[in-house]
Amino acid sequence: MDLGLKGKIAVITGASVGIGLAIAEGLAAEGADLVLAARGGERLEAEAARIAEKYGVSATAVVADVATAGGTEAIIAAAAEKGGADILINNAGTGSNETVMEAPDEKWQAYWDLHVMAAVRLARGIAPQMKRRGGGVILHNASICAVQPLWYEPIYNVSKSALMMFSKTLSTELIQDNIRVNCVNAGLILTPDWIKTAKQLTAETGGNWEGYLQAVANEHASSKRFGTPEELANVFVFLSSERASYCIGSTYFVDGGMLKTI
Ligand code: NDP
Incomplete structure (x- = not known):
């Protein structure tokens, strides 16, 4: 199946390891050019160079903290330098471990900035690029925990739930510009x-x-x-393509049977 991704410009946050790296490889295998972001430069730059060499695409490494306005601005600028993005994968994130009674405000704020504000700021900067290019795709990597909590990580559950709602809300605002926004909730990867x-x-x-x-x-x-990162990445790659043209404003579960509700 030709996914029509050759020559598309894809921005992926948290792309130096794990799921983000697997998505980067999946999109590169389809011929997409990449803007890859993470905080740790050494690992990110090595993976960007490896992917570019292996798949014959361009891969720009942007060392940036997506939880800050400055970090997202650097990513938006790198995408603009390539002519603008067609695909944005908001993947950077991490689990937590606390109780509501003990976690300080600062911890809630840090996860809000990482899981929600990064997506807000990147949408504000990158959606206009997509509009100029005739449309695009924005995908949010939330988690099954957005709807089925794990009790040891309340801040993760709540901030991923907010990201899922942000995805739904943004999808309605952007579809008029032919930008499809969706969310993916993974289980154990x-x-x-x-x-x-x-x-x-x-x-x-x-x-x-x-x-x-x-x-x-x-x-x-x-x-x-x-699941393997590749099993999850396959779904992201499909949703990034025109083959998923009627997928708009939804959340797709990729969880090996973990979700306990219908
Ligand atoms: P990893 O911890 O393996 O990788 C996280 C990636 O994000 C790394 O590249 C890391 O690089 C980057 N990153 C973390 N914080 C920031 C930041 N502030 N700014 C920029 N980059 C950052 O995570 P996974 O691959 O396991 O998870 C990826 C996403 O998938 C997360 O959002 C997670 O919540 C979600 N998820 C994971 C599941 C799983 O079972 N693994 C299940 C469901 C959802 P660096 O540290 O160098 O910045």
Whole structure:
């Protein structure tokens, strides 16, 4: 199936590892040129160079913190330098661990800036570029936790829920400019971060980190396994393409059977 993505300009935040990196590779494999953002320059620049070489596309690395206005401005400027973006993937984010009773205001604000304001600011800067180019696609990587909370991470649950509603609201505003906005809610996706956490949690009890991850999958997903970043990236790539032309303002779950409601 030709997805028609060759020569499209795609901006991906949090693109140096895990899901964002898999989306970057998926879009590059379809011939899209990339603007990749993350805070850590070394890893990001190495991956951008590797992807450009492997797929014969251009990949610009922007070292930026998307939780700041300055960081999003740098990303918007890099996309403008390439002639403007056709695709924006708001992926950068991270889990949390706290109780509502104990977490200070600053922590709530930091997650609000990372999960919500980054998407707001990037939409404001990049949607006009898309409009000039005749349309575009904006995708938000929220989480199954936006609708089915994990109780140890209330700030994550709440801020991802807000991102999901932002996606829905933005979709109505931008469809008049032929910009399709959607949200993806993933379940358990096996990224290096999950492996690191599993190793830390099992370090003092025998180091069976794989057993720990299997127990997590058994508890949460009817498929009893984690998904790979590539399995999730495939959905992002499809939704980025014209093949998904009637997908507007929705949320798509990619969760291996984790969602407990219809
Ligand atoms: P990783 O921790 O593996 O990667 C996160 C990426 O985002 C890195 O490239 C990191 O690079 C970048 N990043 C983090 N903070 C910022 C920031 N402030 N500014 C710019 N870049 C940043 O995460 P995953 O791949 O696991 O997750 C990606 C997204 O998917 C997140 O939004 C997460 O909530 C969501 N998700 C993940 C699931 C999972 O099971 N893995 C399930 C459901 C949703 P650097 O640190 O160098 O900035």
